Amino acid sequence: MSKPAPKRFQPPAIDRLPEDIRTRILAVQEKSGFVPNVFLTLAYRPDEFRAFFAYHDALMEKDSGLTKAEREMIVVATSAANQCHYCVIAHGAILRIRAKNPQIADQIAVNYRKADITPRQRAMLDFAMKVARHAEAVDEADSAALRAHGFGDDDIWDIAAIAAFFGMSNRLANFASLRPNDEFYALGR
Amino acid sequence: MSKPAPKRFQPPAIDRLPEDIRTRILAVQEKSGFVPNVFLTLAYRPDEFRAFFAYHDALMEKDSGLTKAEREMIVVATSAANQCHYCVIAHGAILRIRAKNPQIADQIAVNYRKADITPRQRAMLDFAMKVARHAEAVDEADSAALRAHGFGDDDIWDIAAIAAFFGMSNRLANFASLRPNDEFYALGR
Amino acid sequence: MSKPAPKRFQPPAIDRLPEDIRTRILAVQEKSGFVPNVFLTLAYRPDEFRAFFAYHDALMEKDSGLTKAEREMIVVATSAANQCHYCVIAHGAILRIRAKNPQIADQIAVNYRKADITPRQRAMLDFAMKVARHAEAVDEADSAALRAHGFGDDDIWDIAAIAAFFGMSNRLANFASLRPNDEFYALGR
Amino acid sequence: MSKPAPKRFQPPAIDRLPEDIRTRILAVQEKSGFVPNVFLTLAYRPDEFRAFFAYHDALMEKDSGLTKAEREMIVVATSAANQCHYCVIAHGAILRIRAKNPQIADQIAVNYRKADITPRQRAMLDFAMKVARHAEAVDEADSAALRAHGFGDDDIWDIAAIAAFFGMSNRLANFASLRPNDEFYALGR
Amino acid sequence: MSKPAPKRFQPPAIDRLPEDIRTRILAVQEKSGFVPNVFLTLAYRPDEFRAFFAYHDALMEKDSGLTKAEREMIVVATSAANQCHYCVIAHGAILRIRAKNPQIADQIAVNYRKADITPRQRAMLDFAMKVARHAEAVDEADSAALRAHGFGDDDIWDIAAIAAFFGMSNRLANFASLRPNDEFYALGR
């Protein structure tokens, strides 16, 4: 139960990883007190590790019209629809912390339509779920509905891009049987 | 019909793009004779552009146990399932060229089960489609089926990662109404 | 946020409820320290309240070949598939307590195929999910698979009956927008 | 073909059943001329028998803003969606009798959208089907649509509760391969 | 309620129909005592009428390795899956008559897996349903399963062709809101 993923995708020991990857992993350990398993599993593929986190940071860490908590709401809602063990547990923890709300992650993971969110956030998640599940049918009417709640084009891109990025991440984590660290379950409760 | 995507997501003119992005775009133009629209649309977001193509190249350009044609088969099969206009047309062209086969892309896009592929490629696409559509149910039996066709762990990772990456790419392209360049329709026929 | 359900289905004050219902509610409050909202909402319909809890207790409280924790696993897995806010949160808490495991409820709610359960419990949940989602296709092969894990006919009935009962309960709770009490979120973590 | 369900779930002979259950069974035999198989199969589990019929009667026999025929329409429509052999045949017979209409049950079972029902009944069945198939998405707009047809809150609860109760009943009957009595096929035609 | 379909698709009066169509309609009236509504509705389009019944007769009336009752089983099972009011009611009647069994049509319409049919007929309907619902995935393994029950290549073609033909017929009838004649409901019971 302590392994992040099946042995066949285990990376080398941390001191044998490429310098930049080892540095990033040590930095996150320093900040969080533990190394989230996604870092260790993706280190199996250094180039993919670098691209993955560059993409992640471009969407999740920059300034945006969406708060960081709202961005995590998108992650939790779409990851739950995709039944992604790692992403729901790990990003559920981050959402609790960023929203300073111990209940919101569980509410959104089970049924975001019943969660204690604003109508604006509901529209945001309706759109994110459409991108996650029926992107082929997304059209101008979806953008119009978002604009009615004050979202601009950059916000709309952000919502779609986060839903799309975790559409990739959820599939990778499910394929690799990536396990959340034990620490995530209780964080922010 | 000549615009790659809705105007609201148009990037600045090419000479006002960041140096590294302009260089990459000019290189692809030099090599292909045109700039695939995905480059222009993603240039709207330079950091995402960089991460996207770094990820793409890590999966699609490196040496691998899968041929480049096989990797494009995965892209076409899963992008068709996701009804992605850009990816099916553009990567269908690349598949025709890499497989030196003018029919294979259309066959795989319509119904990969009826395409002229080897049993090994069929197993590869069955797995890729499961990652694309039901990743939550992927398990060890899927890997065992692939190993029976000679795929190793790195190959299995590649198949899953390509299906996952285009799971993201298809959603982005559908959201942004990204259009394939006219050139792609006829290439390799 | 403190109301168990929309006002239009609020029952009368507790001291105006029928004697037997008031007694049951006070007993559960005595035992748990709070009154789970399902009691208050169903008290809106006293006859349905009585039948519901009689059925619930017949399945969940009696001696059985399934442990109480296993029965709660069935509730959490099928309620998550049905996206039932109340049932996943409330029975997730009960599962954590009965299994003395703070992680198991979240694991089963997100993707029971990735949860830390025994192969026997996996077979149990596979069957429960089939009853919940495709009962029309249940057949003798399903029972044979369960018998191979040591389940007897009474156990098989119990699994099916619990999945069916919460098939009803999930629909009622979703219809009535039944909210879990705040206490449930943290219990057993 | 004359057995109500697989032998492994057969109850004891009728004279060895608990007093209250035997009494109820004899009463229904007296009234109907035969014992519907659901009574015999559920007698395998006396406590569940008692709760099941108490619940059933609370929903189907009491006074309500819905006629008894309308309540049976809900049963037939949702049981057909759930492909429940016993419930469609048995409640189809009851619907024919209560509606004094030999065609209505078959019409509703095949495609309720094409049945000879009033617009009010159509709205009732649209809602019942949503509870049966997509309860997670039920919201206030559904209630508003029903109110526009004159349904009050108690009626709305009744529709949802009947759809939910037969959501349980259909799953039990499909699991137990419960067979309708031969008598039901021709009743009311 | 006595009209076979919406007025806008009503054909001219019977004595103004083309000679061959009038003759066919009078012949069926002579034989059955009434004119099934499908004849009247399709007469709106004489060329389609001729092709439809020529196709129908080629599949349903000729000698075949399938009995006429078995062919009607295919019609009823697939038409129920397609929720076709006309086809289930009208062909249900024909099935009752051809199988000399008043219950079989209702059983197959509700859930063919629970119907009183032979294992060979079950295999036949499993295949017919796959053609009706997932023809894109039909492969050699399906034919092998049928051969194991003694079906030859011509039988397999017949099963598939009947499922396909009623795939068309069900869609036409649902589109045109084609209603079964009152006579069909009670025939053969």
Next chain:
Amino acid sequence: MSKPAPKRFQPPAIDRLPEDIRTRILAVQEKSGFVPNVFLTLAYRPDEFRAFFAYHDALMEKDSGLTKAEREMIVVATSAANQCHYCVIAHGAILRIRAKNPQIADQIAVNYRKADITPRQRAMLDFAMKVARHAEAVDEADSAALRAHGFGDDDIWDIAAIAAFFGMSNRLANFASLRPNDEFYALGR
């Protein structure tokens, strides 16, 4: 790769076919330069061949309020949804020729919502797709939407009938593993 379908459904040599069928086949060869495989495969069953092409011609060759290109759009869109290798490739070629547009068939096959079509054609395809995928839910509102774009009752019948006919044709072709002739892939590009 040169065989139109599995050997077990091969018709006799062309000079041993019934006179009328041989004549039709020779005529199409004269006109097109090759014999589309659907003619050869259906010749395995002469009566079904005659009915099939009579039906096809009644819908696709006559004068109609829909242009021939529009009718082929319906074929391509619905056949792509049904994943029919033969129909998408062969009718894609016909569509390119009739619309004098080398891109339109690929666009419609991948995602008709993103194709370069008029709003009227979009409404036509939305309706055709509903007939193809959810005919049970077609109702008057669908016709009203079409009338708003200038379609009359005869046009509406045509759209529905073409979608229904290819609903049959796609299932037959998928069952029989009917392969498009090599010529179709490049025609009209």
